[in-house]
Amino acid sequence: MPDGISKPRTLRYPAELIAAGLLAPEDRAGAEAVAARYAIAVPPALGALIGHKNDPIGLQFLPHPDELVLAPHESTDPIADEALSPIPGIVHRYPDRALLKPLLTCPVYCRFCFRREQVGPDGGLLSEAELAAAYAYIAARPEIREVILTGGDPLILSPRRLGEMLRRLQAIPHIEILRIHTRAPIADPAIVNDALLAALDIETPLYIALHANHASEITPDVVRALRKLTRLGIPLLGQTVLLADVNDSEAALGGLFRAMLRARVKPYYLHQLDPAPGTARFHVSPERGRAILNQLRGQISGTALPTYILDRAGGLGKIPL
Numbered sequence: 001m002p003d004g005i006s007k008p009r010t011l012r013y014p015a016e017l018i019a020a021g022l023l024a025p026e027d028r029a030g031a032e033a034v035a036a037r038y039a040i041a042v043p044p045a046l047g048a049l050i051g052h053k054n055d056p057i058g059l060q061f062l063p064h065p066d067e068l069v070l071a072p073h074e075s076t077d078p079i080a081d082e083a084l085s086p087i088p089g090i091v092h093r094y095p096d097r098a099l100l101k102p103l104l105t106c107p108v109y110c111r112f113c114f115r116r117e118q119v120g121p122d123g124g125l126l127s128e129a130e131l132a133a134a135y136a137y138i139a140a141r142p143e144i145r146e147v148i149l150t151g152g153d154p155l156i157l158s159p160r161r162l163g164e165m166l167r168r169l170q171a172i173p174h175i176e177i178l179r180i181h182t183r184a185p186i187a188d189p190a191i192v193n194d195a196l197l198a199a200l201d202i203e204t205p206l207y208i209a210l211h212a213n214h215a216s217e218i219t220p221d222v223v224r225a226l227r228k229l230t231r232l233g234i235p236l237l238g239q240t241v242l243l244a245d246v247n248d249s250e251a252a253l254g255g256l257f258r259a260m261l262r263a264r265v266k267p268y269y270l271h272q273l274d275p276a277p278g279t280a281r282f283h284v285s286p287e288r289g290r291a292i293l294n295q296l297r298g299q300i301s302g303t304a305l306p307t308y309i310l311d312r313a314g315g316l317g318k319i320p321l
Contacts, residue, residue, distance in 0.1 A: 177206075226263050
């Protein structure tokens with residue numbers, strides 16, 4: 001980059017969003033009230049996609065005062081992650097798999113995140129002692145066959161640290177599959193570099209689940225980043241949240257699922273929105289979700305259709321809708 005030209009950076013404060021033209025000056029008070037409670041981060045790759053605050057990308061990532069309105073059915077721990085966490089960093093909901101949350105920091109903060117009460121730029125990095133305890137918990141339970149790294153976003157860990165985690169986990173004899181849940185290749189496609197690819201090149205089967213909610217997120221840079229992952233033989237799965245005014249139409253979901261397939265991502269789950277605090281504005285009824293998928297069936301390839309699921313309150317697990 002030529003001298004004197006600053007590199008675009010992640011926008012974290014309402015004043016920065018206003019200066020970038022992503023929010024209007026009159027939005028400042030409401031955005032600052034939200035920022036006092038919930039983390040904000042809009043990286044350059046996603047900021048460049050926002051045409052206005054109410055388009056499908058702006059709605060997902062720009063703060064809105066309605067986030068501070070709590071609906072009666074909403075919960076700070078909507079799927080009982082905390083209740084099912086026996087030790088820091090571990091969530092054990094299903095007998096044969098466990099979540100490992102090595103950090104609670106993300107490259108971008110979705111305004112509908114079900115972990116929005118936990119995630120943020122300052123928290124959640126497990127200490128070495130906590131990581132050791134997490135490995136010991138998994139190693140002591142031979143019924144656990146799959147470990148899912150989530151958070152936060154594991155791909156923003158240093159490649160050295162991430163690679164060490166993956167290799168520690170694959171050394172546990174009963175671990176058959178590893179999985180990483182991420183938004184990082186969409187938030188910052190450049191993160192998929194040689195060092196990260198080397199960290200991900202392990203013997204145990206590794207799957208990566210990519211969170212994307214609109215076709216415009218699958219840019220040429222994202223496609224190139226994902227191609228690097230598939231060249232390693234890593235299967236890519238797609239996870240999508242059904243969101244009002246973002247993707248609650250046949251055209252939007254069909255376009256997204258086709259874009260995923262073109263990028264070698266298999267649409268895996270379409271999630272019913274988890275009732276986290278301040279997310280009611282994104283709610284779409286299950287009846288509407290089923291109708292959209294029924295309309296798509298026969299119009300797009302069967303490989304493009306995900307399973308529509310609800311994560312039941314109280315930690316009862318996922319059921320198909």
